[in-house]
Amino acid sequence: MSSLKGKDIISALQFERAEVEGLFRLADQLRKEISEKGVLDYAKGKVMATVFLEPSTRTKLSFQFAMVRLGGEVIDFEVSASSLAKGETDIDTLKIIDGYDPDVMVLRQKKPHFPEEIAGMIKAPIINGGDGPNEHPTQALLDVYTIWRELGKVDGLTIGIMGDLKYGRTPSSLSYLLSKFNDITIYYIAPDVLQIREEVLKNIEGKVTYHQVNDVSGVMEKLDVLYVTRLQKERFKDPSEYERLKGSYKIDKEFLSKFKRIPIIMHPLPRVWELDPGVDELPQAKYFEQAKNGMYIRAALIKEVLGV
Numbered sequence: 001m002s003s004l005k006g007k008d009i010i011s012a013l014q015f016e017r018a019e020v021e022g023l024f025r026l027a028d029q030l031r032k033e034i035s036e037k038g039v040l041d042y043a044k045g046k047v048m049a050t051v052f053l054e055p056s057t058r059t060k061l062s063f064q065f066a067m068v069r070l071g072g073e074v075i076d077f078e079v080s081a082s083s084l085a086k087g088e089t090d091i092d093t094l095k096i097i098d099g100y101d102p103d104v105m106v107l108r109q110k111k112p113h114f115p116e117e118i119a120g121m122i123k124a125p126i127i128n129g130g131d132g133p134n135e136h137p138t139q140a141l142l143d144v145y146t147i148w149r150e151l152g153k154v155d156g157l158t159i160g161i162m163g164d165l166k167y168g169r170t171p172s173s174l175s176y177l178l179s180k181f182n183d184i185t186i187y188y189i190a191p192d193v194l195q196i197r198e199e200v201l202k203n204i205e206g207k208v209t210y211h212q213v214n215d216v217s218g219v220m221e222k223l224d225v226l227y228v229t230r231l232q233k234e235r236f237k238d239p240s241e242y243e244r245l246k247g248s249y250k251i252d253k254e255f256l257s258k259f260k261r262i263p264i265i266m267h268p269l270p271r272v273w274e275l276d277p278g279v280d281e282l283p284q285a286k287y288f289e290q291a292k293n294g295m296y297i298r299a300a301l302i303k304e305v306l307g308v
């Protein structure tokens, strides 16, 4: 599998199903090799730049750990101490970093579609680590990888995606990646004002069966996976709208105990109030495992993009 060598990774829509399954198998293989050897040497002599112009914990750290585990080096752009504060543009900053010749660059930026705009100007392959509310393709890889590991398949599953589907970038990329599989049903569970964007529905039309509902109770027992997301507070134009919606959906142990069948519970994290820590003790809680899987699937992706 070398079809991803040198490619920019911009959208979850760009993947072929065979590439995705190849990445899942490679991630499992790397997991085993890393547990045996600690640090591998596939990426020896290669350098990855991480450029996160919006906050991040998991995405940045898991990419950095992944590159180190592959035997490569990481240079991180320190946004707070950079010349962005002097007024330098993001484009100039990225061109300068690219001039130092990284072998791959992971970029998070707040403008939708910014990675496509910049890709032609940057020599290094770009991996989109989140472009504002638009997409987060590597999160989708780790989400579907987690489903594949936990449930042993992806085809035929019913997935509930709940929360802020309007401003979240993980629901869109997850929908796109699921659309590569067969016989998928998605329930979008959100108040009307936070429902999934039209453009996302357009991109999955005919490939996925989907329904939009306001309340999880009526669909819970149909779900194989419940994927919860937080309200994207930082993207609300009107803070009073956030306050109004805050607490409008919440999953806790008591609520879950009402159902005969509890699906596996996932969340891209960070969680705020929508997923109670009491749920963590249930065997269905998979979000910490999910975050951990992120390192292995990103290691697989880096290895393929580097072609090593």
Ligand code: NCD
Pocket: 058, 059, 130, 136, 139, 169, 170, 229, 230, 268, 269, 270
């Ligand atoms: C997500 C993101 O940044 O979009 N976090 C992550 O990468 N794990 C989800 C979020 O911030 O709500």
